[in-house]
Amino acid sequence: MNMKKIVATFLLASAVAGTAQAEVVLIVNASNPTNANTEDIKRIMLGRLNQFPADGIAVPMLRSTRWAQWGECTQKFIGKSPSDVERNWATRVFSGQVEPPKVILTDAEAVQAVSLNPNAITCVSADAVKGNNAVRIVAR
Amino acid sequence: MSHPQSRGPGRPRRGPLATAILLAGLAVTPLSHAYTDEELDAKFSTLQQQLQSNAPRFSVNGYFTFAGSVTDENGGTYNDVSTGDPNLEALSRGALQLEFKISDDTRFVTQLLSRGDQGWQTHAEWAFLAHNINADTTVRAGRLRLPVFLFSETLDVGYTQPWVTPPTELYGLLAFSSYEGIDLRYRFEAAGADWSLQPYMGYARLDSWEGVDSESRGDDMIGFDLTANRGDVTARIGYFASKLSIPDFPLADVAYDINTGVRAALGAGLLSSPEPDLSVDRTSTRFLSVGLRYDDGKVMLLTEYAGAKIDGFFSDTTSCYGTAGYRFGKWMPHLTYSHVRVDDPEEREFASVAWLYDPPGPAPAMPMDNPGGAFIASAFALDQQSWTAGVRYDYRPGIALKAEASLVGDFADGGSGQWIPDGAGAAPDEFWVYRASLDMVF
Incomplete structure (x- = not known):
């Protein structure tokens, strides 16, 4: 295989990989009436704000760093790298301020957790919530 | 960080436990009618929610x-570490934080910490009910x-x-790290910011002073933090005040032994006066600190100021530092300037005069006529940058992974900052400290 072919194959593989992943979205329980704005959501996902602006305790759920789209999610909705998000939560947890947040590996588990908890908010791939009435997208 | 709750119930498919409970629930229900699929799903959903609320606590x-x-220099102790040889224990530590949720509103938290320089013995650094x-x-x-x-509550993380190591000119000043007591955290929003007000009270034990074991206490401690x-x-x-007691001040022994030794060597006979009493009983201490942090994900700026006032012969100090860092992807180089100044050096003039020098004998023919007193004065001359x-x-x-090099110096005349010379030995004018670490949270 010559160099051009290798490069072409690589580019094609990248393009396929790129299109395979849907956009990431933030979801809450369908019963949650919140109209939290992007800044509120950022504060909630960092544990600075512990309530939704409308009402009710906010329970942010983090995603495992082994979930491929977590980095995309933290940059898009929190404006920070996964390492910075980790450092932020480590500071809160090890100073005893907050309970350790749930950390979820798969989209299916994440959707399930939010559908069962009216206070939860987490990040999933948009594909995972198609046709699901138990959860609602609050940011995309 | 991994969280066992995430492996608990609440998965999309029915686990064996859920199925067993579902079947058990069905078994005790009078089967007066056949269940439809919808009813079964509803029942399963209810049971699953009950399981969820009983998720591992x-x-x-x-x-x-x-x-x-x-x-790069030896002949002393710096920040409780003997200098010269590489040391892999003093800064190494690990901890497990265990949390048990007693009810929706109440939890017990303990942090079991093991330090390398304490032979990895485990003790509870935190243990509280929230x-x-x-x-x-x-x-x-x-x-x-x-x-x-800023980093007090996660000092070991x-x-x-x-x-x-956080700047020792500021972080090294406070001998207390934990206390026994009670605090309140009140969160509120004002002026477009998230605020947290944390008043607290209690008392603290001081495990050591300048690396020497001590049975000292800080009583009537009261303070607050506003972030x-x-x-x-x-x-x-932040501000806190307490009453400091040091029943057996260890440096008095060292100073007395030094002067006794010098006099004996000169044939001047033993000191006739008793060992000086440098114990401290409920002396008033006050501590004010201010911190500012900016971090936009690229640029990181940190600065803190602290003023400590302790009545009596202890040093009053003013400390500050500034750190600037810039992230290049995963790398963040940073630069820190830090210093501490003693505000009341005149309060330790006693150390160079009479109380250890016994007038009846011939004056020791030494450069310093009271080397023991000078030793104590130098221990309180904390100035350094x-x-x-x-x-x-x-x-x-x-x-x-982290690595850093510090150039420490700019000591007061006759002082050596946080460098404690071995015996009455001399301290270097300045020296380098190199540190590296692997840090994890899980």
Whole structure:
């Protein structure tokens, strides 16, 4: 295989990989009436704000760093790298301020957790919530 | 960080436990009619929610730092570490934080910490009960960390800090790290910022002073921390006061032995006066600190100021530092300037005059006529400054590698800052400290 072919194959593989992943979205329980704005959501996902602006305790759920789209999610909705998000939560947890947040590996588990908890908010791939009435997208 | 709750019930498919409970539920229900699929789904959903509310209430998190340091000079102790040889124990530590949720509003938390320089013996650095009075207010009681500086509450969690060791000119001043007592955290929003007000009270034990074991205490401790967070900026102010007692001040013994030794060597006979009493009983201490942090994900700026006032012959000090860092992807080089100044050197003039020098005998023919007193004065001459250049590498979320080099110097005349010479030996004018660490949270 010559160099051009290798490069072409690589580019094609990248393009396929790129299109395979849907956009990431933030979801809450369908019963949650919140109209939290992007800044509120950022504060909630960092544990600075512990309530939704409308009402009710906010329970942010983090995603495992082994979930491929977590980095995309933290940059898009929190404006920070996964390492910075980790450092932020480590500071809160090890100073005893907050309970350790749930950390979820798969989209299916994440959707399930939010559908069962009216206070939860987490990040999933948009594909995972198609046709699901138990959860609602609050940011995309 | 891993969280066992996430592996608990609440999965999309029915686990064996859920199925067993579902079947058990069906078994005790009079089968007066056949269940439709919808009814079964509804029942399953209800049971699953009950399981969810009974999700494991116990969680374990932890952190670990493996770190080494070495100085380019020897003949003393710096920050409780004997200088000259590489040391892999003094900065290494690991902890497990166990949390048990007793009810929706109440949890018990303990942090079991093992330090390398204590033979990895484990002790509870934290142990408290936290109760949420309402969504904004939490009360905690037990063994807590003193919230005096930006990084006080996570002082041992190296992962949360840019440096291997936070600036010792400020962080090294406070002998207390934990206290037994009660605190309240009240969160509120004002002026577009998230605020947290944390008043606290209790008492503290001082395990050591300048590296020497001590049975000292800080009683009647009372203080507060006020933190505001807006966007990329965090600002805090803290104050605490307490009554400090040191029943057996260790440096008095050392000073007395030095002078006794000098007199014996000169044939001047033993000191006729008794060993000086340098015990401290409920002397008033006050501590004010201010901190500012900016972090936009690229640029990181940190600065803190602290003023300590202790009645009597202890040093009153003013400390500050500034750190600037810039992230290049996973790498963050940073630079820190830090210093501490003693504000009341005149309060230790006693150390160079009469009380250890016994007039009836011939005056020792030494450069210093009271080497023991000079030793004590130097121990209180804490003035020093340092420049630190370092780098943090975020290998992946939860794991960081750090390295730094500090040039320490600018001591007061006759002083050596936080460098404690072996015996009456001389201290270097300045020296380098090199440190490296692996920091994890999990």
